[in-house]
Amino acid sequence: MSCILETRGLYKEFGAVTAAKNVNVSISKGEVVGVIGSNGAGKTTFINMVTGYLKPSRGEILFNGQSIIGRTPRSITRAGMARSFQVAQLFPELTVLDNLLIALAAAESPFPSLLRPLRNDERIARAEAILGEFSILAWRDSKVTAVPQGVRKLIDIAMALIGDPQMLLLDEPTSGVSAEEKTQLMDTVMQVVSRHQVTVLFVEHDMDVVRRYVSRILAFYSGEVLADGPPQSVLANARVQELVTGGQRAHKGATA
Amino acid sequence: MRLDKTELILLGVAAVLAIGGLIAPQWLVFLLTMALAKSMVVQGVVMQMRAGLVTFGQGLYFCMGGYAVGMSGHFLAISDLPSLLLIGVAAAVALAMILGLLMTRYREIFFAMLSLAFSMILYGMLVKSPALGSTDGFNVKAWTLFGWSPAAGQAPLALFVIIVAASAVLAVLLHRYGRSSAGAMCEAIRENEVRVEYLGQSPRWVLYMNYVAAAGVSALGGGFMALAAGHIDPEMAYWITSGEFVFIALLGGTAHVAAPIIAAILFAVVRTYAIELVPHSWQMILGFTLLAIIVFLPKGLWSLFSGRARAAKAVEAKV
Amino acid sequence: MNNYKKSVQHSLKTLPLALAIATAGVASSFTGAALAAENGKFRIGVVTFLSGPAAGPFGEPSANAAKVLVEGLNQGKLPAPYDKLGINGAEIEMVIIDEAGGAAKQVEEFRNLVQRQKVDAVVGYISSGDCLAIAPVAEELGAMTVFYDCGTSQLFSEDKTPQFVFRTSLDAAVDNIGAARYLARTRPDAVRVGGIQQNYAWGQDSWNDFTLSMAQIMPKTQMVESQMPKVFQGQYGAEISALSVKRPDIIHSSFWGGDMEALVLQANSRGLLEDATAVLTCGESALARYKDQAPNGMIIGGRGPFGAFAPENALNTWFTQAYQSAYKAAPTYPASKMAQAILGLKFAAENAKAEPGKVPAALEMAKAFKGATFESVSGTVQMARAGGHQAMQGIAYGEYHYDAASQKGSVQNVIAFSGECVTPPDGTTAHDWIKAGFPGAQCN
């Protein structure tokens, strides 16, 4: 399997704090990777560096074999790496449909047309299709402000996905969603992304959620990758149990 | 090109206005001409408001347009109206392409203040130029249209018809721009710039286009103003003038392309009477009106008319 | 954007509705026109600054003067030759408009006055920019128009063949030629000259005319400093230092209004006015307010034989008294100039061969005004320049003197220069005339 994303000796310091310490990761096409780690372990920093929001202090990031260090988020996005956000980043005053149409138009061309309408049947069809896939088509014409949290998270992801990225980074897709909704929400998301055959890397706290979908886990602790591998081995790893997941997980992990 | 209903209505109304000009009293024709010229500048302000930017310096391009027209008349002996206006727009666009590089780095108040600073610099330079009449400005030469020069006393009416046509075409274009991907992108930037960046779109590029386009539109208004009033002075670039454009923009709101036009006309009528009836306190009237709009009609006068629309949407949202 | 649907569907409902309201608003303007229908009265539009910094020193005295005069005329109180009721027997009705807001707006308002208010004549305009902008419109509309204050030399070189536009005030060049001549008489051995002007057309032109005149009249003087602060700046600390550093004997300034008073106060209390004599071309307009804050001997002008420089004559006596009793203050030069403009208009109208009680046609008035010689609060005025459309009058300068006992300021050592002495003849611009050494000037 060819490697899509690779980081080499990635460091990030904020003054005294080290948010990333010698992070070496390589992810292959089609993988579904879960990133775990307690708060401040460096998960989001990792995503922010990979997507160009933060510039690493040292190290190298290769996307499809090309360095993306110092490139802007938008050029990285155009290169095929999309992301969603811990707190859904939407256009609140616009309708759900328009949110997606804008995402689509943005993906189509870096130079939006000045006179051709945003809404054309082809775009609308695609937007409705993806809304359908996430089964939130009912919200099509309502303002984002009138939409519940869970749905917003889905819109956020749909907007990232509608541009057909090769890789999708999901930053805590279930944060701010009630425990009941979580599994259902993740099920929907995972079905859709698998259908789109896109490499996925997502940050998640809930181990049950993680183990349920991923083929591989990255465990972060204070900026370092503590363990990297298939779920059972990583969750069985003693230090992971000690530092990341905590006792009860150890037992589960062992018996898995 | 297919016209949607709004555009058909716009053109229809324009036709009616143009014909109405033939029977309306001259002073009214002139008042409307001035109002329409202003409304073009306001369109420029509104274009940027939709992208979340308020400019207190649109007078810069208003003035550029005016002076370009006046100066090409005086120094280049050009009298052909379209070429004059074109020169004005070109000059403004050229300047905007330079300033835009800087302006698009700023948002919110910094944008407002920096735009103000630039227009005040132009004001300062003009005041410093005796060759251009300093604060007195200078009179603009009479215009011709493809070699035809209007008979004495007919110029105001002719210009009125021309500016009505121009406004209508402009309105149609801006209406399309508003619905275009670029127009949508402007609103998206207003709503959430970071997300736009993460959609692979460059907010600065979009804002840059928008800024330059707005400058051109405003310059067109300035050019018409110069031709209508027959005189230009640095006052056009003074920040109070720009403030007035913001005022009119808020009066109309950003909801519809016709809003600035209607707002500009109402503003002109109200002001004319305010000056006549309460010459000592019409500023105060404007002030209270402005507050009332902000408090009661945050979306501008237009929300009066489109109120039902939003009610309807609210219902849609429920289901 | 978010409601593109709306904009389509609703433009159907809302756009017409909106336009209906708009047109309603516009239509309401017609009523204005209806009100202004001719009513046998002589309607005068008076335009002067009612707001902004020019309102206090210029606008208000002018408006007051207009009121006093119109009232007096309507009651036939004026001495001969103006004892006829109103204008030509028709009662005068006045519409006062604020001049603030820039030339473009003034053009709009002028058209409103003439075409909606249906005024028979417009008297006004202080700002040169407004005069330049109004002139062509007045000619286009054939509207009788009398400029009472603006001083730009451009006016009649732009409006080459004036027909309906008249100016009863003097060309600004006259102020500065007069100032130079006064200096030659009273300060013959002054050498170092500094200047401070407001940084706009008025100030720039004044300084230009003054320096040119000085080069002719007092060739050994040298200009050591020229300051051009922003108009209405109010604070002149730096400029005053810059001037004092150059140790001038004479300081010329065309400042007016609040700026002038502030300059005098600040310069005086910093000793500048003790070391140098100030020449204020507009100085007279604050005569009553300097008190002991201006040094005796400061040279002030009134932009012509106006205000304190106005001669003793029946008209002026009546005017001064009427103004005094109405506003508890002596009329300053802007007031006198407004009075002069209205008197000129009355003279023209009553010599336009219209039957008594009727308002004569604009063209007739213009014919009668052209080249006329009429009596005014400032003495005899000849419309002797710009083909009979520009007034020619003498100009007077004098020295400020403060009487501590009565706490009143007055002008002394007044020297008046005849019009022929300071006014460029037709066919040459002020600049060329000055540069050529005032050919044909006849000085008393």
Added chain:
Amino acid sequence: MLSLYAVLIDGAIYASWLFLVAAGLTVIYGVMRILNMAHGSFYAIGAYAAASLVGWYFNNGVGPVWVGYLMMLGCALAAGLVVGLLIERGLLRFMYGRDEVLMVIITYALLLILEDAMKMIWGVNPYFAYQPYAEMGRSVLAGLKVSNYDLMLVGVSLVLGLGLWLWLERTHQGKVLRAVIHDREVAQAMGVNVRRVFTLVFILGTVLGTLAGALTAPAISVAPGIGVEIIVLAFAVVVIGGMGSIEGAALGALLVGLSRAAAVHYAPQFELFVIYGVMALVLAVRPQGLFGRVLARKI
């Protein structure tokens, strides 16, 4: 050589005046995030109040001079309190939380209203209350005659600036204020009564405005429009220094003051737009102004 001293002296005097004018603006913005266009009107109100009262006092009073100075301060204080309270309680508090730019427009409306209101109260005739300025006499600095009143202004603005700074940095109230400045929500959570802080700060800012006006009044002739003339000036100073920062305003004032004085002495033709030049220059290099804080957006 003399003119070099002159530049420094004039620059210092002008700078201190600028600071007086700008201080209130920056304080209000710093805490309330309101860029107050009506600040110029406050200045004008202060000037009118002082000019009319002091003028009246000297014209028909033979009372001691120092009473006149007290009256100046007194009416500046009174005017500021009344106007500030009225506007904050009567209008602004209903607007809090609105978009910053909208607040600019609201205060712009306020400016339009106040300008005419002043005309109604004081008319259009200039007020001329020169006595406090003239009484102080002058002294000679480096061969340059300088008005003592102007020197006093330098002192006043130094004291004022220092006072404000100490108050913000060293007192409990100052801590509270800085808490509000730094994060309104957190401050609220910490039990700070933000509403009350706002009211107090706005009144403080207003008083600073009227004070600047009152102190300027004796040196100028107070006429309509003086307020409008200084707003843009004050804006420039505040924006250059970094909006909301006292030390920024001070530095901005000094920068503008000196460069303007230099222009007046060495290149009068550039005087008119030296201020905007400096502003555009500074912003081009430091978008947030010299002391402005950059607020990064969390995602």
